Amino acid sequence: MTTATDPAAPDTPFRAPSLFDRAHLPFAVGAVALVTLGAFENRATMTVLPTVARDLDGLWLFGAASAAPLVSFVVATVVAGAWADHRGPVRPLQAGMLVFLASQVAMALAPSMAVFALGRFGSGISEALMDVSLTVLLARTMPEELRAKVFAAFAAAWVLPSLVGPPVAGLLTETLSWRSVFGVGVVLLPGAWLLLRPAMRSQGASGSPAEQDTRWTPREHRAVRAAALAAAGLAALTAGGSLLGRSGPVEVLGLALVLVGAAATVPALRTVLPAGTLRLAHGIPALVALRGLVAAAFGTAGSLLPLMLTTTHGLGPAAAGASLTVTGLSWAAGSQLHGLDVVQRRVSAVRRLAVGFGLITVGVLGPALTSLDLLPVVAGLVLWGVAGLGMGIVSPTLSTQLLLFAPVSDQGRITAASSLTASVAQAVGLAAAGALIAWQAPDLPGWLFATTIAACGLVGAVGLAAARRAG
DSSP states (O other): OOOTTTTTTOOOOOOOOTOOOOTTTHHHHHHHHHHHHHHHHHHHHHHHHEEEEEEHOOGGGGHHHHHHHHHHHHHHHHHHHHHHHHHOOOHHHHHHHHHHHHHHHHTTTTTSHHHHHHHHHHHHHHHHHHHHHHHHHHHHHOOHHHHHHHHHHHTTTTHHHHHHHHHHHHHHHOOOOTHHTTHHHHHHHHHHHHHHHHHHHHHHHHHGGGSSSOOOOOHHHHHHHHHHHHHHHHHHHHHHHHHTSSHHHHHHHHHOOOHHHHHHHHHHHHHSSOOOGGGGGGHHHHHHHHHHHIIIIIIHHHHHHHHHHHHHHHOOOHHHHHHHHHHHHHHEEEEEHEEEEEEHHOOOOOHHHHHHHHHHHHEEEEEEEHHHHHHHHHHHHHHHHHHHHHHHHHHHHHHHHHHHHGGGGGGHHHHHHHHHOOOOOOOOHHHHHHHHHHTTTTOOHHHHHHHHHHHHHHHHHHHHHHHHGGG
């Protein structure tokens, strides 16, 4: 005799899977916790970075420390993808968490700005390993109907750190020390690891990764070599830019590193980017190039805001970190606006890109004018919120258009190329800004920030003019 609760009974009511199911909840909570922890680390580090640079007498390395995770992310992303494909997601995820712990400890104990920048380099590696492997682990352990909900939770996981990360980091810095900020990640990571452990154990026991072909394809080897060359070139550009402000042979070395870095980066990019990207050819090449332009414009300007506010207006870390809160909230608002059905139906992708780039171009004028005392801080941050709104519109539009245009067999490669372009473009922007900072350190005038941020506005204007090529 069967009952309604018997799984074998034909009349058993169907029950859709839920994130709150016993089998899925630990992974969902652990994965969101890991993303939240990474977001907090990003917001907190950017908040205290100006204080760290001054305390360690390393303001001339501010650009290098800002760009370091972008440089390592370039090559680590490619390696992480191939590693997860051939060996499964567990090992790269575990490695990413270990590198995260090591980088947090290195930054907390850093005796010099060079060591701190090395810790930031490790942060980029850990972010790449955890992002890629966590996505693969999600695909292998979560039912398809739950994946979108987890990805939505990943996006929402950046909102809370944007709200509480800067003030918490500022409060810890002002009451204890900036070194205590990096203890937060060390304390909280074990909890996320324990929640993810069942999913990692099930993958390790399933045997599926061992059944895969562990040999890398020629394309993967070429991609890793090109990414490594691009990362080496960016590292040379960043280090060289920081040395340009020194004197004598050190400045000559810096110039040599800049030239070598540029010579290495350009051909490496040509290898991994879709043909026509550097000349913004219509379609996919233009979309990939626009990803780089928006990262250079918005990402570079946003990275300089806490330093500008502490330098030109004398704000403490907590108050200066408010710019990062504005960034996160306005970006989230722009993403929600982009996702409205009425916007999707009535506004074309090209028009959305044009509006988004236009908002960024106008919005960055706020911090530029604030750095010259031509606009109050609050008004400048309000305008910066306009730029964040534009970023929230541009970013998802580029992602959806890329997936729409790209053949299914090439979606992974083109998505990776888009991420690579964003990292490289922002790293180049920060290298240039770092060279100016190193040149003027330790006294940074307002015109330096105004000039750099205004240049970001010009890059946004280029994106506005090129938006029509994304159709």
